[in-house]
Amino acid sequence: xxxxxxxxxxxxxxxxxxxxxxxxxxxxxxxxxxxxxxxxxxxxxxxxxxxxxxxxxxxxxxxxxxxxxxxxxxxxxxxxxxxxxxxxxxxxxxxxxxxxxxxxxxxxxxxxxxxxxxxxxxxxxxxxxxxxxxxxxxxxxxxxxxxxxxxxxxxxxxxxxxxxxxxxxxxxxxxxxxxxxxxxxxxxxxxxxxxxxxxxxxxxxxxxxxxxxxxxxxxxxxxxxxxxxxxxxxxxxxxxxxxxxxxxxxxxxxxxxxxxxxxxxxxxxxxxxxxxxxxxxxxxxxxxxxxxxxxxxxxxxxxxxxxxxxxxxxxxxxxxxxxxxxxxxxxxxxxxxxxxxxxxxxxxxxxxxxxxxxxxxxxxxxxxxxxxxxxxxxxxxxxxxxxxxxxxxxxxxxxxxxxxxxxxxxxxxxxxxxxxxxxxxxxxxxxxxxxxxxxxxxxxxxxxxx
Numbered sequence: 241x242x243x244x245x246x247x248x249x250x251x252x253x254x255x256x257x258x259x260x261x262x263x264x265x266x267x268x269x270x271x272x273x274x275x276x277x278x279x280x281x282x283x284x285x286x287x288x289x290x291x292x293x294x295x296x297x298x299x300x301x302x303x304x305x306x307x308x309x310x311x312x313x314x315x316x317x318x319x320x321x322x323x324x325x326x327x328x329x330x331x332x333x334x335x336x337x338x339x340x341x342x343x344x345x346x347x348x349x350x351x352x353x354x355x356x357x358x359x360x361x362x363x364x365x366x367x368x369x370x371x372x373x374x375x376x377x378x379x380x381x382x383x384x385x386x387x388x389x390x391x392x393x394x395x396x397x398x399x400x401x402x403x404x405x406x407x408x409x410x411x412x413x414x415x416x417x418x419x420x421x422x423x424x425x426x427x428x429x430x431x432x433x434x435x436x437x438x439x440x441x442x443x444x445x446x447x448x449x450x451x452x453x454x455x456x457x458x459x460x461x462x463x464x465x466x467x468x469x470x471x472x473x474x475x476x477x478x479x480x481x482x483x484x485x486x487x488x489x490x491x492x493x494x495x496x497x498x499x500x501x502x503x504x505x506x507x508x509x510x511x512x513x514x515x516x517x518x519x520x521x522x523x524x525x526x527x528x529x530x531x532x533x534x535x536x537x538x539x540x541x542x543x544x545x546x547x548x549x550x551x552x553x554x555x556x557x558x559x560x561x562x563x564x565x566x567x568x569x570x571x572x573x574x575x576x577x578x579x580x581x582x583x584x585x586x587x588x589x590x591x592x593x594x595x596x597x598x599x600x601x602x603x604x605x606x607x608x609x610x611x612x613x614x615x616x617x618x619x620x621x622x623x624x625x626x627x628x629x630x631x632x633x634x635x636x637x638x639x640x641x642x643x644x645x646x647x648x649x650x651x652x653x654x655x656x657x658x659x660x661x662x663x664x665x666x667x668x669x670x671x672x673x674x675x676x677x678x679x680x681x682x683x684x685x686x687x688x689x690x
Contacts, residue, residue: 241269242661244623245281248637250288250598252614255638259287263621266436266660271617284656285628286641288598289614290353291564292390292605294526295467295505295555298340298380299361302684303327304560317473317535325411329365330687333379336361340383342680343559345670347389350563353622353659354390356526356555356609358442358467358505360398360415362425367413369421374428381432387672388664390622392609394442394467395429397422397449397457403483405450415444419456426460436620436660438610440465445472446480446488454496465501465610467526468492471514472506472537489514498523503553503608508538515541519550524608529570531557539574543584546600553605565646565653568597572647594642621661626653627668 242263249259251271260281262270277283307315307323331339340357347355357380363369372378377395384391398415401408408416417425426441433439441461443449445468449457458466471477471488480488489510492498500522507518507525518525527540535558542552554567572593575584583593590596606613615623626633626641632649633641645653657665664670 243278243281244287244658245277245283246287246625247285247628249286249615250642252616261287261615261621261623263658263661266621266662268615268617268619268621271615284625286626286633287615288624288626288642289602290622290624290657290659291351291598291601292354292356292553292609292611292613293347293352293555294356294503294524294553294605294608295528295557296343296347296355296357297360297558298343298355298357298383299328299331299336300324301343301346301559301562302331302335302339302680302687304558317537318475320535322411327687328361328411328414330690331361332365333375335683335687336376337379337383338676338679338683340380341386341676343562344383344387344389345673345676346562347556348387348657348659348664349654349668349670349673350566351624351654351657352389352556352562352564353624353657354392354605354609354611355384356392356394356440356465356467356503357384358394358396360396360442360444362417363414365414367416372428373421373425374432377425377429378432381434381437384437385434387670387676388659388662390436390611390620390659391433392438392440392465392611393429393433394440394465395422395425396442396444397453398444399453400448400450402447403479419453422457423460438464440467440610442467445469445476446491447476451495458497465503465608467503467505467608470504470507471509472532474509474538477509487511487514489518493517493521500607505555505557506532506537506540508532508540510541512541512544515544515550516548519545519548522551524551524553524604526553526555526608527567527571528555528557529567529574530561533570533574534558534560539578542571542575543579546585546587551604551607552600553608554601565649568594568601568646571597592639592643594646595639597646598642621658623658624654625656627655
């Protein structure tokens with residue numbers, strides 16, 4: 241039994257003072273409020289529950305910044321994708337493990353305690369399958385175990401280059417499976433994930449999966465999270481209409497049985513009708529505002545979605561920049577610009593933007609990744625403490641702490657992070673940061689010189 245005491249902590253019912261949390265076997269065994277600290281307690285000023293990162297491509301951390309150079313034609317998602325394909329040409333399994341570990345260190349340091357790894361890098365550099373179909377998945381698991389981050393593994397089915405089952409392109413060779421080989425991959429993943437991890441399923445997108453394949457995949461894995469890219473780009477929407485007569489989200493809502501176990505990633509290109517219908521479905525919208533801005537995807541209709549009762553989670557996607565505050569700040573700012581207003585995503589019930597977005601992302605992210613979150617009895621002991629002496633937080637209390645962390649600080653606000661009851665970050669630094677960073681640098685030095 242380990243006991244922590246906080247001057248203030250964000251609990252499911254709101255902020256509480258003088259909070260003791262007892263942890264045992266990775267879970268929160270007891271929460272008391274209004275109690276003095278004891279000599280056995282480890283003391284901290286401010287505690288908030290760790291957030292789930294609903295969408296990550298861990299290996300892309302290694303190429304962050306490499307696509308910020310204008311090419312011969314207009315740059316967009318599709319030209320960025322070509323840079324990603326070239327980067328993949330040089331990565332072996334050891335490299336992927338090292339890069340993912342670096343990303344997961346930064347996630348923990350940035351306030352994320354659980355990650356949904358949208359894992360589509362399955363095959364060798366030449367496109368040949370590994371003898372172990374879960375070779376790459378095991379490297380993701382190893383990186384998660386090395387860093388201590390919680391994991392929802394989302395093996396991706398990817399078979400085609402565009403709507404209508406078009407043949408894949410050369411750059412996609414490392415992603416590919418058919419239904420039979422994917423069954424083997426899924427079975428291998430089931431046997432490789434640790435006991436506290438979650439296994440989900442990820443049809444990549446309607447571009448990469450035919451309707452028949454999508455229905456077969458859902459039958460393969462009737463329980464657990466289902467994640468899919470949807471309506472990220474205008475070109476994708478136009479191709480969907482040309483193929484099926486329907487927009488991607490529209491088609492999914494009409495044909496895929498979208499419900500609470502689904503998470504639609506991005507959904508930046510939706511009509512008002514689709515926005516309302518997705519909110520009513522119970523599914524989570526997996527938003528990655530920093531990546532969506534970086535790629536020029538567009539702006540999610542967050543205000544309308546939340547007003548209709550929609551559920552959101554946040555993710556880091558391409559890992560161009562990793563941090564809870566960065567994503568939540570970008571989400572609110574993306575709404576302020578088109579609405580030409582401030583504090584857009586706050587509401588009468590929770591007038592603090594920081595608190596509203598943090599709470600919505602906490603519950604929606606947990607739903608999307610198949611976990612239970614929050615500082616409460618029986619929940620996973622995933623806790624983040626903030627440094628009350630940080631200049632941006634000093635003198636703040638309650639919701640001002642969240643607002644100031646998200647909107648008024650650069651870095652250094654996060655002090656300590658526990659994941660599943662174990663301390664993973666101390667004084668703002670991951671306990672294994674040095675060797676993981678060294679290995680990451682060794683990989684990048686070799687890969688970027690090729």
